[in-house]
Amino acid sequence: MGTIERQSVGATLYYYYRKSIAVILFLVLWEIAPQIGLVDRTFIPTLSEIFSMMWKLLYEGKLLIHIVVSLRRAALGFFIAILIALPLGFMLGGWFKRFEEYLNPLLTVLSKINPFSMFPIFILFFGIGELTKVVIILWVCVWPILFGTINGVRSIDPVLVKAALAMGTSKLSLFWKVVLPGASPSIFAGIKQGAGSSFFMLIAAEMIGSTAGLGFIVLNAQINFQIPRLFVAVVIIAILGLLINYLIETVEKKALSWKEETVMK
Numbered sequence: 001m002g003t004i005e006r007q008s009v010g011a012t013l014y015y016y017y018r019k020s021i022a023v024i025l026f027l028v029l030w031e032i033a034p035q036i037g038l039v040d041r042t043f044i045p046t047l048s049e050i051f052s053m054m055w056k057l058l059y060e061g062k063l064l065i066h067i068v069v070s071l072r073r074a075a076l077g078f079f080i081a082i083l084i085a086l087p088l089g090f091m092l093g094g095w096f097k098r099f100e101e102y103l104n105p106l107l108t109v110l111s112k113i114n115p116f117s118m119f120p121i122f123i124l125f126f127g128i129g130e131l132t133k134v135v136i137i138l139w140v141c142v143w144p145i146l147f148g149t150i151n152g153v154r155s156i157d158p159v160l161v162k163a164a165l166a167m168g169t170s171k172l173s174l175f176w177k178v179v180l181p182g183a184s185p186s187i188f189a190g191i192k193q194g195a196g197s198s199f200f201m202l203i204a205a206e207m208i209g210s211t212a213g214l215g216f217i218v219l220n221a222q223i224n225f226q227i228p229r230l231f232v233a234v235v236i237i238a239i240l241g242l243l244i245n246y247l248i249e250t251v252e253k254k255a256l257s258w259k260e261e262t263v264m265k
Contacts, residue, residue, distance in 0.1 A: 045228045050235060053228040067236060069212040073130070073205070074198045077137025081194060085142045086187070089149025094179060100150065111143035115201060119208065128209035136205040141194035148190020152183030188252040195248055199241045 027047060034041040057063035092100035118139060126132040156179060164178050206215025214233045221230035 043227060045231060049228050050231045054232045054235070057229070057232060063232070063236070066212055066214055066217055066233075067240070070202055070206065070214040070237075071240070073133050073213065074137055074202050077134045078141050078195060078198045080134070081138050081141035081145055082191065084138075085145035085190075085194075086149055089146045089187075090153055090175075090179070090183075092146075093150035093153030093183070097154070107143075107146070111147070115140045116204065119204075123208065132208060133205040133210070137198045137201055140197040140201045144193035144197065145187070145190040148186045148188075148193070149183060152186030152190075153179060155186060156182040184252075184256055188248070188255070192245060192248050192252075195244050196241065199237060199244070203237065 030044075031047045033039045034044055034046045054063065092103065115136065119136070122132045122135050122139075126135055160178055160182070161174065164174050169177070202213075203215040203218055206213035207219045210216040210219075214237055217233040218230055221227070221233065
């Protein structure tokens with residue numbers, strides 16, 4: 001390994017060290033604090049106790065079932081939100097701008113409604129089954145994706161659009177080559193926010209008449225005072241949220257790789 005390669009590896013390791021040092025210190029403190037009595041072990045168990053309980057639930061096969069159920073609900077609501085928000089956002093931001101000006105106050109009001117206050121309405125219309133949980137997640141996901149798409153389309157330089165049309169570009173080619181690439185950064189920002197919102201609401205949604213899911217584990221563990229089990233669900237939710245955010249960022253980097261190539265040129 002050459003000197004330049006060693007310097008590159010060293011710089012990479014140092015970068016990840018700086019990024020993770022605070023997390024490492026927090027986890028070490030979490031493990032030590034209950035053991036030395038700094039916090040009450042009854043309410044905040046050590047990390048080793050939490051991971052021991054996690055392994056037990058995984059070994060019994062129970063935890064994986066709850067994870068799959070939660071991911072299915074979150075993914076269903078999230079992807080339906082994308083299917084609704086993206087086309088609507090492109091239409092309101094591009095083809096029907098005047099209509100969007102009239103509709104924007106209503107959309108803004110609806111997006112500001114506290115989703116928790118919508119629970120009774122959703123239960124009234126859809127009952128307490130799976131549909132209600134998916135609709136709740138859909139509700140919180142659709143707004144950031146919709147507004148992200150609208151803002152992305154409206155932020156495109158009109159000179160680029162006029163230049164493309166002047167060169168005889170068809171509307172379909174204009175969409176794929178100008179509108180979609182130009183709006184993508186704002187769209188992905190909305191998608192990431194929507195994905196985060198889906199896991200935020202997942203816990204609350206699964207506390208409504210559920211018999212499975214990570215939210216159900218949280219509620220059931222709280223009622224039965226099974227604190228390590230409760231923390232297992234919280235840790236799993238955090239890990240899944242980070243993984244999904246990383247996945248979206250990876251897709252975003254590949255989708256927007258043309259921007260980096262343009263900057264390099």
